[in-house]
Amino acid sequence: MNPSEISPLIREQAPLILAEIQKAKNILFHCHPSPDPDSVCSALAMKLACEQLGKKVTVIRGDAALLSDGFSLFPGIESVVGKNFNEVDLPEFDLFIALDSGSPDRVSAKNPPIFPLSIRSINIDHHKSNTQFADINLVEMCTSTTVILYQLFLLWGIEITHGIALNLFMGLYTDSGGLKYHPVDYRVFQIATALVKTAPDFVDVxxxxxxxxxxxAIYFEKIALNSIETFLSENIVMTSISLKQIQENGIAIDSIHTDIPNKLKSVIGWNVGMILVEREPGIVKVSMRSRDIERFDVSKLAVALGGGGHRAAAGIRFSGISLDEAKEKIVSKAKELYNL
Ligand SMILES: [Mn+2]
Known part of the structure; x- marks a missing residue:
């Protein structure tokens, strides 16, 4: 990527964020609930970069009880500490940098922290629904949080080592659905090219x-696919799985990353695909995907129901609700928002 093509917003915020990092000695990062590669790899890439700057860095696992086995080749993954945000001694740190997290409940859904914290905070993210909750907020609508970090690292003069390159690439690759989702453009490919030049083992990872x-995970999908329901002239398609089904089948829900909403929305006319998972009594997590981001912007539906996300991919976490009540709320809000 030609440095002149770095976005003006990133260019403007880069020195402010670097100044905060330089002031700090001990920096905290987290993985968001149901961590995906962009969350984990952003934190790991930042850890490696801040260590180059001579900082002490801790990455905590956050809400998740475990990280997917599939992440085990991400450089630095073994350093992630199995703690949630409320389990760290915050005054030990000078700075918390939230990555890939649109709101405080993406720091921890179990115990969302109240901002401002007692220490300085920075929020670097690419979600449209970001609530700008930190002391410094860098929110740029782009492919992945790691794409923002790459541009920051260029401006900060960070050496893009193999470990940094591999982590940045994995966030970019996964959040873009393998370089195919909006807003992928030639600059994303240029970044990807630079990263895989340094990390040619990306194919194995x-x-x-x-x-x-x-x-x-396959049994989980079997149960979920058995429950397909269509609503509002088949524009909205849902699958669901109850806590009872999860328990009866011995499914470790934290280890499940399902592609079902994408599969559903691959059907012509099934414009929004969803899965609803009753994770705990009264807690229903919804993940949704749109095949038509102009007409069916799922971030709008998610935000209207207390969630967040992107136009094509968004989520909600309901609490104090049953699966059927969650379905009713979604259907009635979708009917209103999308004029169905
Ligand atoms: Mn992301």
Whole structure:
């Protein structure tokens, strides 16, 4: 990427963020609930970059009880500490940098922290629904959080080592659905090219990630696909799985990353695909995908119901609700928002 093509917003914020990092001695990063590669790899790439700047860095796992086996080749993954945000001694740190997290409940959904924190905070993210909750906020609508970090690292003069390159690439690759989702453009390919030049083993890392599926995930999909329901002239298509079904089948829900909403929205006319998972009594997590981001912007539906996300991919976490009540709320809000 030609440095002149770095976005003006990133160019403007880069020195402010660097100044905060330089002031800090001990920096905290987290993985968001149901961590995906962009969350984990952003934190790991930032850890490696801040260590180049001579900082002490801790990355915590956050809400998740475990990280997917498929992530085990991400450089630095072994350093992630198995703690949630409320389990760290915050005054030990000078700075918290939230990555890939649109709101405080993406720091922890179980115990969302109240901002401003007692320490300085920075929020670097690419979600349209970001609530700008930190002391410094860099929110740029682009392919992945790692794409923002790459541009920051160029401006900060960070050496893009193999570990940094591989982490940045994996966030970019996965959040773009393998370089095919909006807003991928030639600059994203230029970044990807630079990164894989330094990390030519990316093919093995993708293979490992995509082929470390546990068999429970397949049984999970079997149950979910048995429950397909269509609403509002088939524009909205849902699958759901109850806590009882999860428990009866011994499914470790934290280890499940399902592609079902994408599969559903691959059908012509099934414009929004969703899965609803009753994770705990009264807690229903919804993940949704749109095949028509102009007409069916799912971030709007998610935000209207207390969630967040992107136009093509968004999520909601309901609490104090049953699966059927969650379905009703979604259908009635979709009917109103999308004029169905
Ligand atoms: Mn992301």
């Amino acid at each position: 993708i293979f490992h990630m995509e082929n470390s599926q546990n068999k429970q």
